[in-house]
Amino acid sequence: MTTTLIIIGTFLVVLVVMITINYYKMKNAKPVENSKNIKVFNNKNFAMATKKGVFLVDFWAPWCGPCKIIAPVLNEIAESRNDFSIGKVNVDQNQQLAQKYKVRNIPTLLIFKDGKEAGRIVGVKPKRSILKEVEAVIAG
Numbered sequence: 001m002t003t004t005l006i007i008i009g010t011f012l013v014v015l016v017v018m019i020t021i022n023y024y025k026m027k028n029a030k031p032v033e034n035s036k037n038i039k040v041f042n043n044k045n046f047a048m049a050t051k052k053g054v055f056l057v058d059f060w061a062p063w064c065g066p067c068k069i070i071a072p073v074l075n076e077i078a079e080s081r082n083d084f085s086i087g088k089v090n091v092d093q094n095q096q097l098a099q100k101y102k103v104r105n106i107p108t109l110l111i112f113k114d115g116k117e118a119g120r121i122v123g124v125k126p127k128r129s130i131l132k133e134v135e136a137v138i139a140g
Contacts, residue, residue: 032071037078039087043096046089047115054084054138055112056130059103061092066124067107073127084134111137 034040041049041057050057058074060067078086091098091106101110101117111119111134118137121130 032068032075034071034088035075035078035086037086038074039085041087041089041094041097043094046094046097049087050112051115053114054118054134056084056086056134057110057112058086058088059091059098059101059108059110060088060106061090064106070107070109070124073130077127077130081131084138113137 039049049055056074056077058067058070060071074086074088089097091103097103103110105122107122107124109121109125109130110117111121118140119133121133
């Protein structure tokens, strides 16, 4: 019984230490530079820019760990695809847009077709899942 408690206690301590280390690594991770193919949107240019065509728009914040995880995936998609455009909205600087589109969690990826929201992806998803959603909007 005592050995079992020691093993469980040791496991829990190691788990807490690993979670703490990963938290600080993520918190202090440097932001990923945007691809040159990613547009940066704000309250002023958003409506006009997304008016025509299909756009995948990332609502993000600089302090958001999951946003830092998805940024390289979006860069990769932006470099490899030209049948739709990708943009980013910093929710700290553009709170009106986040409120307008009811963005409650970040990262949130909204898919727009001709200025109207046609899809929504909340959280970190793999590249394949993101492309599947966007391709469904393009086809539909």
